Amino acid sequence: MRLAIINGSPRRKKSNSKILTDHFLKGYYQGCTDEVPVRYLAGQKRTEEALSLFEQAETVIIIFPLYTDSMPGMVKEFFEEISKPGIIRPRRIGFIVQSGFPEAIHSVFVERYLAKLVKRLKREYLGTVIKGGVEGIQIMPPGMTRKLFNHFEELGRYFAGHGEFSPEIMKALRKPYTLSGRRRMMFNLLKHTGLTNYYWNTHLKKNGAWEKRFDRPYEMAGIE
Amino acid sequence: MNITILNGDMSDTASDFSAYIQRLAKKLREKHRVNLFLLNQMNIQHCSGCWNCWWKTPGECQTNDDAEQVLRAVINADFVIFASPLMAGFISSRLKRMTDRFVALLHPYIEMRNGESHHMKRYAHYPDFGVILSKEADTDEEDLEIIRDIYDRFGINFHAQQKYLKCIENSKVEEVVHETCDY
Known part of the structure; x- marks a missing residue:
C-alpha cells in the first residue's frame, strides 16, 4: 500500500476534513489508480484500525481540525500510540491542518510540533498543509468553495504524480496568513x-x- | 485565591510527577483554595465538535460526563495550572482532551484582536495559568519552546496569559508556589 489517509476529526464522516480529503482523492485518482484507504480516529476501536493502517502504508497523511490551538485530543492519543516502541512506521508522514479561523497563523504553531514529531520518529516529513476558513464550507454556495476544492484536487493530483505536496499549492492554501x-x-x-x-x-x-x-x-x- | 490544577498524568501507578503535583497542591492549600483534578481517574469524553455548546445550549456542553465540574472549577478560578508529563513531545492526550472541552467557555462570535480573529469572551473573567511538565528522555529546549508558544496562543484565545512553564526536574515546589501566588 503506497498511501493511506487518517482523518482525526471528531466529526468523522460529517467532518470538513472528510470533504477536503474527498477532493484531494478526486485529484489523486486522476494520476494514480492505487486505492487509498481512509480511516477515522473517532469512534470505538477506530484507533486500532488506524494504527493497523499506519503500520502497513508507505506514506501516511494525517488530516485534522485545529482544536484549542493544536491537535484534537484523539489525534494526540494516536501520536502517543505511534510513538511507542515496536510500532512499524511508514517511511513518510505528512499532515493537513484545517481550521475555522480564516488566517493560517493560528495553525503554524502546531506545525512546528508536527515536524518535530516526525523527526523524533526518524521518518521523512512531507510537510503540513494549512488551510483556514474551513468552518461553514458545508453550507456555502458552490461559488464560495470552488477555489478551495479545486486547490485540494490539484494538491491530490500533484501528490499522485510527485509523491509530495505541491509547494505552490501549499503556499496558496496558506493565504491569508494574517488578515x-x-x-x-x-x-x-x-x-x-x-x-x-x-x-x-x-x-x-x-x-x-x-x-x-x-x-x-x-x-x-x-x-x- | 481559587486555584485549579488539571493533572493529565496517565501513569497507572503512583508517579514522581503526580507526587510532585500532590506536594504542590498541599503547599498551595496552606493559604488558598485548591481544586485538584486527576483527569485520568475521571470520565472525560472527547469534544465531538457538535457545537451544541455554541448554538443549542449556549455555554453548556451536552456531553454527559465529568467535564462540567472541571469547566466550572476552571472558569471560577483565579489561576489554573495545566500539569502533565510530556508524552510524544507534548502534553498528554488526557489533558488535551479536557482542554478541547474549553470551547464551551468561549463565545462563537469572532472579534478582531491584535489584528487577528479570535473568539469573544463568554465570561467576564478568564484565569491566567501556568504549565508544569516533566521531561521525556529526549526532551530538548526546542520541545519546550514549541509548547510554550502553543500555550501563549491558547492564552490569546482564552483571554488570559501564560505566567510560567516549568519542568519538575529543575523547579522546586516552593518556586512554583511563589510564581503561582505572587505573579
Missing part, C-alpha cells in the same frame, strides 16, 4: 450589521437559542 488591513477594516464595519456572525446567528435562531446566546451557565457567584 490584510482592508479585510480587518471590512470586518469592523460589517460587525455592526451582524453579517460577520451570520453563520452562528442562523444556527442559534434555528435552535431557539438566540436569547440565551450570552448565557454563563458555569459561573458561580460569590466565590471568595
Whole structure:
C-alpha cells in the first residue's frame, strides 16, 4: 500500500476534513489508480484500525481540525500510540491542518510540533498543509468553495504524480496568513450589521437559542 | 485565591510527577483554595465538535460526563495550572482532551484582536495559568519552546496569559508556589 489517509476529526464522516480529503482523492485518482484507504480516529476501536493502517502504508497523511490551538485530543492519543516502541512506521508522514479561523497563523504553531514529531520518529516529513476558513464550507454556495476544492484536487493530483505536496499549492492554501488591513477594516464595519456572525446567528435562531446566546451557565457567584 | 490544577498524568501507578503535583497542591492549600483534578481517574469524553455548546445550549456542553465540574472549577478560578508529563513531545492526550472541552467557555462570535480573529469572551473573567511538565528522555529546549508558544496562543484565545512553564526536574515546589501566588 503506497498511501493511506487518517482523518482525526471528531466529526468523522460529517467532518470538513472528510470533504477536503474527498477532493484531494478526486485529484489523486486522476494520476494514480492505487486505492487509498481512509480511516477515522473517532469512534470505538477506530484507533486500532488506524494504527493497523499506519503500520502497513508507505506514506501516511494525517488530516485534522485545529482544536484549542493544536491537535484534537484523539489525534494526540494516536501520536502517543505511534510513538511507542515496536510500532512499524511508514517511511513518510505528512499532515493537513484545517481550521475555522480564516488566517493560517493560528495553525503554524502546531506545525512546528508536527515536524518535530516526525523527526523524533526518524521518518521523512512531507510537510503540513494549512488551510483556514474551513468552518461553514458545508453550507456555502458552490461559488464560495470552488477555489478551495479545486486547490485540494490539484494538491491530490500533484501528490499522485510527485509523491509530495505541491509547494505552490501549499503556499496558496496558506493565504491569508494574517488578515490584510482592508479585510480587518471590512470586518469592523460589517460587525455592526451582524453579517460577520451570520453563520452562528442562523444556527442559534434555528435552535431557539438566540436569547440565551450570552448565557454563563458555569459561573458561580460569590466565590471568595 | 481559587486555584485549579488539571493533572493529565496517565501513569497507572503512583508517579514522581503526580507526587510532585500532590506536594504542590498541599503547599498551595496552606493559604488558598485548591481544586485538584486527576483527569485520568475521571470520565472525560472527547469534544465531538457538535457545537451544541455554541448554538443549542449556549455555554453548556451536552456531553454527559465529568467535564462540567472541571469547566466550572476552571472558569471560577483565579489561576489554573495545566500539569502533565510530556508524552510524544507534548502534553498528554488526557489533558488535551479536557482542554478541547474549553470551547464551551468561549463565545462563537469572532472579534478582531491584535489584528487577528479570535473568539469573544463568554465570561467576564478568564484565569491566567501556568504549565508544569516533566521531561521525556529526549526532551530538548526546542520541545519546550514549541509548547510554550502553543500555550501563549491558547492564552490569546482564552483571554488570559501564560505566567510560567516549568519542568519538575529543575523547579522546586516552593518556586512554583511563589510564581503561582505572587505573579
